[in-house]
Amino acid sequence: MTPDDIVALLREHWPRTVAALDPAAREELAAVLAALADATGERDTQAALRRLRRVLRALPDDHPVALALREAGAVRFSGTSETRVVDRVPVLALLAALHAPPERAADPDPVRARLLAAPALAAADVAAAPGDPGLIRLRHPELGDRYPRFQFAADGRDTARPLPVVGVINRLLMADRDPWGAADWWLGGNRWLRGVPADLLGSVPDEELARAARELVEGD
Template sequence: MTPDEFVALLRDHWPQTLAALDPADREELAVLLQGLASATDPQAVQAALRRLRRLLRALPDEHPVTLALRGSVRFAGAPDGPEVDRVPVLALLATLHAPPASPDPVRARLLAAPSLPAAEVAAGPGEPGLIRLRHPELGDRYPRFQFAAGTARPLAVVGRINRLLMADRDPWGAADWWLGRNRWLRGVPAELLGSVPDEELTRAARELVEGD
């Protein structure tokens, strides 16, 4: 693999690579890329690439960059001249230093609601139809309203309604129904669990589905 092929590999899988690295590794990645961009001789380029390769060992085994590097023993390049095109390296650096994109306000609101981590839910009895939301920093989260108070035991009525709302296909839409104000119920469905009959909550969800 040549140095330019290595940079192209990073570019092609850049979002997945950043998502798989923790904040400290991303900071180190920025430093190493800067070192690669400023390298002025083949030896410095090779040294920067070796350090980058060591850092990328933190990626999961199934990551496409890991799989591509696994079959590559060393970097190849001309011994008497620059070995890497700095333009794409600087482009990657620019994305690292760019301000983060503004989050979707609806998803941000849903992710701010109380939730349980996937590990805690997996330890419970389980229930088909639970809403699972992907948090960009915390991983998979399950909105807390789906469980009996103080436990990871799913509420049967939530599972039934989630299936009506096709939460397996559109977890964000289902979560928005539960956590948004419902005109038919005159309240927020998640807050009405236990105080409004299950049948009434189910009718409200069915009204939405059949109305579509």
């Protein structure tokens, strides 16, 4: 597990993590996150990570973050760069969420909050394998796995079935690896299409939607 993996783990389970810590531990968590964001090299980063893991020892044994850290063992840096630090953007997002008013403290990422607010289905309502790489699956901190509704059409049994063009495009966007990025493409404005791709399903030819996705992928 890398330092960035630990930050991603915290983001995934943020509301539950904050709720499990007492006020003193939350204050220490804020100080540790600030130190992690300010670290300028591997030594500073490692020191902040040691403090972070001490704070997280206060989590219940069955907490998903505690379980993942126990299974991961040592923290290792990836790559060979001389300056080894974490990505500051998600760390600062967590820090901002910790200082936010109570009604916003559970939302460390406004983009994810926007995507989770879109109409979605639970796994039980989807007529497809949960691990289908052609489907976007977003993890809701309270509701579990959610599948954005635009991906499906209802069949005669009122069971949602995936739209073929959505599966093609989701594979282009590597939705199985980056579901949030794929969801943001579908639910955000697209200058090439002059609209929101999810809203254009059925009114714009499938090939035009796929071509817009290929433009993005090939442009990268």
